[in-house]
Amino acid sequence: xxxxxxxxxxxxxxxxxxxxxxxxxxxxxxxxxxxxxxxxxxxxxxxxxxxxxxxxxxxxxxxxxxxxxxxxxxxxxxxxxxxxxxxxxxxxxxxxxxxxxxxxxxxxxxxxxxxxxxxxxxxxxxxxxxxxx
Numbered sequence: 349x350x351x352x353x354x355x356x357x358x359x360x361x362x363x364x365x366x367x368x369x370x371x372x373x374x375x376x377x378x379x380x381x382x383x384x385x386x387x388x389x390x391x392x393x394x395x396x397x398x399x400x401x402x403x404x405x406x407x408x409x410x411x412x413x414x415x416x417x418x419x420x421x422x423x424x425x426x427x428x429x430x431x432x433x434x435x436x437x438x439x440x441x442x443x444x445x446x447x448x449x450x451x452x453x454x455x456x457x458x459x460x461x462x463x464x465x466x467x468x469x470x471x472x473x474x475x476x477x478x479x480x481x
Contacts, residue, residue: 378411385411 376384386404389395395403440448 378408378415382407382411 382404385407386400389403390400439451443451
């Protein structure tokens with residue numbers, strides 16, 4: 349029991365440290381993204397004012413569509429997480445305490461097999477796919 353308490357305290361401390369290290373950058377709104385992309389194109393391609401206005405309209409339309417897609421994906425992820433949590437609560441209600449602890453241990457072992465301890469993936473660590481244009 350004492351080891352379990354120490355492990356739980358260590359896990360809580362570690363998760364708090366990780367949360368403190370991760371900064372949430374404010375996401376620019378679609379108008380800001382479209383304007384920035386247009387300004388970059390204008391600077392690099394020497395666009396006329398008419399071209400800038402046309403490109404800005406296209407970029408703004410695309411940025412708004414992308415924003416809507418991202419919001420829909422976030423809502424879908426949230427719904428899936430709630431569904432998974434509800435499922436887990438139902439499973440936990442059926443299992444005995446001993447079975448629950450054994451099941452948690454099995455799940456942790458499987459998780460460790462997928463990702464070795466200490467290995468943290470960050471967005472910048474992953475290779476990017478090249479576009480197929």
